[in-house]
Amino acid sequence: xxxxxxxxxxxxxxxxxxxxxxxxxxxxxxxxxxxxxxxxxxxxxxxxxxxxxxxxxxxxxxxxxxxxxxxxxxxxxxxxxxxxxxxxxxxxxxxxxxxxxxxxxxxxxxxxxxxxxxxxxxxxxxxxxxxxxxxxxxxxxxxxxxxxxxxxxxxxxxxxxxxxxxxxxxxxxxxxxxxxxxxxxxxxxxxxxxxxxxxxxxxxxxxxxxxxxxxxxxxxxxxxxxxxxxxxxxxxxxxxxxxxxxxxxxxxxxxxxxxxxxxxxxxxxxxxxxxxxxxxxxxxxxxxxxxxxxxxxxxxxxxxxxxxxxxxxxxxxxxxxxxxxxxxxxxxxxxxxxxxxxxxxxxxxxxxxxxxxxxxxxxxxxxxxxxxxxxxxxxxxxxxxxxxxxxxxxxxxxxxxxxxxxxxxxxxxxxxxxxxxxxxxxxxxxxxxxxxxxxxxxxxxxxxxxxxxxxxxxxxxxxxxxxxxxxxxxxxxxxxx
Ligand code: ASP
Numbered sequence: 367x368x369x370x371x372x373x374x375x376x377x378x379x380x381x382x383x384x385x386x387x388x389x390x391x392x393x394x395x396x397x398x399x400x401x402x403x404x405x406x407x408x409x410x411x412x413x414x415x416x417x418x419x420x421x422x423x424x425x426x427x428x429x430x431x432x433x434x435x436x437x438x439x440x441x442x443x444x445x446x447x448x449x450x451x452x453x454x455x456x457x458x459x460x461x462x463x464x465x466x467x468x469x470x471x472x473x474x475x476x477x478x479x480x481x482x483x484x485x486x487x488x489x490x491x492x493x494x495x496x497x498x499x500x501x502x503x504x505x506x507x508x509x510x511x512x513x514x515x516x517x518x519x520x521x522x523x524x525x526x527x528x529x530x531x532x533x534x535x536x537x538x539x540x541x542x543x544x545x546x547x548x549x550x551x552x553x554x555x556x557x558x559x560x561x562x563x564x565x566x567x568x569x570x571x572x573x574x575x576x577x578x579x580x581x582x583x584x585x586x587x588x589x590x591x592x593x594x595x596x597x598x599x600x601x602x603x604x605x606x607x608x609x610x611x612x613x614x615x616x617x618x619x620x621x622x623x624x625x626x627x628x629x630x631x632x633x634x635x636x637x638x639x640x641x642x643x644x645x646x647x648x649x650x651x652x653x654x655x656x657x658x659x660x661x662x663x664x665x666x667x668x669x670x671x672x673x674x675x676x677x678x679x680x681x682x683x684x685x686x687x688x689x690x691x692x693x694x695x696x697x698x699x700x701x702x703x704x705x706x707x708x709x710x711x712x713x714x715x716x717x718x719x720x721x722x723x724x725x726x727x728x729x730x731x732x733x734x735x736x737x738x739x740x741x742x743x744x745x746x747x748x749x750x751x752x753x754x755x756x757x758x759x760x761x762x763x764x765x766x767x768x769x770x771x772x773x774x775x776x777x778x779x780x781x782x783x784x785x786x787x788x789x790x791x792x793x794x795x796x797x798x799x800x801x802x803x804x805x806x807x808x809x810x811x812x813x814x815x816x817x818x819x820x821x822x823x824x825x826x827x828x829x830x831x832x833x834x835x836x837x838x839x840x841x842x843x844x845x846x847x
Contacts, residue, residue: 372610373683379614380691383621390622391629404623410616413609414697415563421602421700422566422722423573428595429718430577431588439578442824446720449820450728453665454767457657457730457812458760461737464653470645471745483748489791547769564771566696566726599718606700610684617691624803643801646742653734654808662819670826672833673710681709682818689814693806696772698814699725706818713830720824724817725772731812732777733767735805736784743785743794755788762787777809778802 390399433439472479487502543549551567553559559568580588640647663675679686685702692698703721706712740759744751751759766780778799782792825831 371683372613373687375614376617376684376687376691379617380621380687383618384625386618386622387625387629388633390626391631391633394631396626396629396631399622399626403619404626405619406616407620407623410609410613410620411692411694411697414606414692414700415694417602417605417609418696418699419560419563419566419569421599421606421703422725423560423569424595424599424602425703425718426570426573426722427577427580428592428599429715430574431580431592431595432715433719434581436578436581439581442716442719442828443574445824445827446723446820447727449823450724451764453730453816453820454728454733454764455760456661457653457734457816458737458763460656460661461650461653461734462741462756462759464649465738465741465745468645468649468652469745470649471742471747473645474746479746479748482746486747486749486791489793490789495789547765563696563773566722566772570723570726602700603704606704610701613688617688620691628800628803640801643798646738646798647801647805649742650735650738650805651808653738654731654805654812657730657734657812658815662815665819666822669823670831672826672831673822677833678710681705682815685814685818686811689810690807693774693803693810694772695725695729695810695813695817698810699772702814702818706821710818710822711832711834712821712825713828713832716825716828716830717821720821721817724820725814727768728817728820729767729770729772729777729809729813730816731809732770732780733763734812735777735809736763736766736781739781739798740784740788740790743797744788744790746797747790747794749790751788758787759784772813774806775802777806 386403387396387399390396430439433442551571553565553568553572556568556572559565559572580591663678666673666678667675673681682702682705685698685705688701689695689698695702699722702725703717706717706721707714737759740763741751741756762784766783767777769783770776770780778795781795785792785794822831
């Protein structure tokens with residue numbers, strides 16, 4: 367019998383996990399699932415993250431040193447960052463287009479929107495913002511009583527602990543100089559960076575610096591270091607192989623836990639949560655699916671003709687299914703690297719440099735979602751953002767997606783910055799919080815697919831892509847031939 371491909375096993379694990387969660391919630395066993403099954407999901411993510419940090423370090427050192435000369439490294443680095451930036455901005459533009467056309471926030475009933483608007487005005491008043499766009503309900507005696515009621519309500523809302531914590535963390539970050547993000551990239555103690563998964567950019571900085579310096583010392587000194595780095599890399603890749611053997615089981619536990627936490631002992635709750643936010647979720651999903659199934663394949667068709675549509679998905683599906691189940695591009699990185707190297711045929715010299723950087727700074731799915739979320743939240747509070755404000759959203763969503771860590775819910779936290787940049791209430795992340803984990807799964811797939819697409823483009827440009835058709839492994843598949 368033909369062996370079932372890994373991504374199919376992972377998909378089966380996911381489906382079984384969801385079915386288990388639904389059964390366990392209707393039988394009142396959610397606590398059992400959360401206590402006894404969910405921890406295996408956490409172990410899985412921990413294992414993947416454990417591998418990701420040293421893999422980023424050693425693969426970038428190896429990647430940089432193997433490129434051979436500093437000028438081609440500079441050229442490739444510039445190209446990588448440039449294309450990553452371009453894809454991020456395009457994703458935001460697509461998100462803005464969809465949310466302005468579908469207008470999910472305007473589909474909510476008028477009365478709630480007026481209430482929302484009043485609560486926004488109360489907040490803006492307290493923060494010292496001026497209401498510019500005409501309607502000012504607080505000045506209208508007709509709405510006075512309602513404003514008082516809402517004021518009481520929104521006080522409670524703001525005390526919502528889950529959100530308050532996140533806001534505090536972002537606020538403490540913001541109260542520093544404008545160059546702080548640059549300062550944050552340079553570590554003062556490298557071992558501290560290694561011990562914190564949120565400091566991936568510092569690890570990348572160190573690895574590039576180390577790799578470049580290896581190029582400048584004599585070969586007899588650098589070669590043993592490089593051999594060691596290559597050997598260590600092999601060990602980590604073996605670890606990925608082993609962990610992935612058990613992935614279907616781990617993914618079952620992960621999904622069972624995620625869904626049980628959402629549903630508790632009442633499945634109806636999940637349906638209710640989604641109903642209220644269905645148009646918003648749908649808009650985000652349309653954007654993300656367009657990126658995966660239309661935009662990236664089109665870009666590949668234009669720039670990397672060697673990789674056919676179905677071949678790309680076949681090659682990338684293990685990484686995509688893993689991204690979906692873990693909601694973390696950092697945890698998925700080891701598998702993304704394997705897929706891109708072994709299935710798409712990208713030379714290791716390129717992938718080991720381009721992919722770790724991409725996992726950290728290139729998040730097209732996250733940025734698209736942030737654009738949709740901000741405009742949706744504004745619409746449901748009866749606020750029309752001007753073109754100028756939407757351009758600000760493009761800028762801040764780009765920066766926020768670069769700054770988002772590649773872990774679950776990071777995009778939601780960074781949304782606080784995007785909301786604040788256009789004078790909206792950052793506490794609104796509480797509104798979309800209930801559906802965020804599910805959308806996070808889809809946007810992480812986009813993030814990972816985007817990295818692989820850009821990596822293929824760069825490899826092709828450097829003549830370092832040797833795609834082999836999986837159906838026809840002896841020949842190189844070329845659309846031109
Ligand atoms: N979970 C996403 C990732 O790891 C980031 C986010 O959008 O929250 O790529």
